[in-house]
Amino acid sequence: MHVEQPADALQVFAESQQIFEQENNLYWAASLELYRAQVQYLAGRFWESRFLSTTAHDRFLS
Known part of the structure; x- marks a missing residue:
């Protein structure tokens, strides 16, 4: 799947x-x-x- 729109990518990643x-x-x-x-x-x-990257960082550490 190739996604060109940021909003579409965010939706696919969230799902x-x-x-x-x-x-x-x-x-x-x-x-x-x-x-x-x-x-x-x-x-x-x-x-x-920044919020998402900080949350991801915390998840990697746990």
């Missing part, structure tokens, strides 16, 4: 993240949170990006 969380696959859930942070950063949404 995928929920699936991995339900499967208790915390590594991939954190990875998808980081991917969401990257999309937000590229869209110029720096506060959202």
Whole structure:
């Protein structure tokens, strides 16, 4: 699947993240949170990006 719109990418990442969380696959859930942070950063949404990247960082440490 190739997604060109940031909003579409964020939706796909969020849905995928929920699936991995339900499967208790915390590594991939954190990875998808980081991917969401990257999309937000590229869209110029720096506060959202920082929040998501900080949350991903905390998930990787736990």
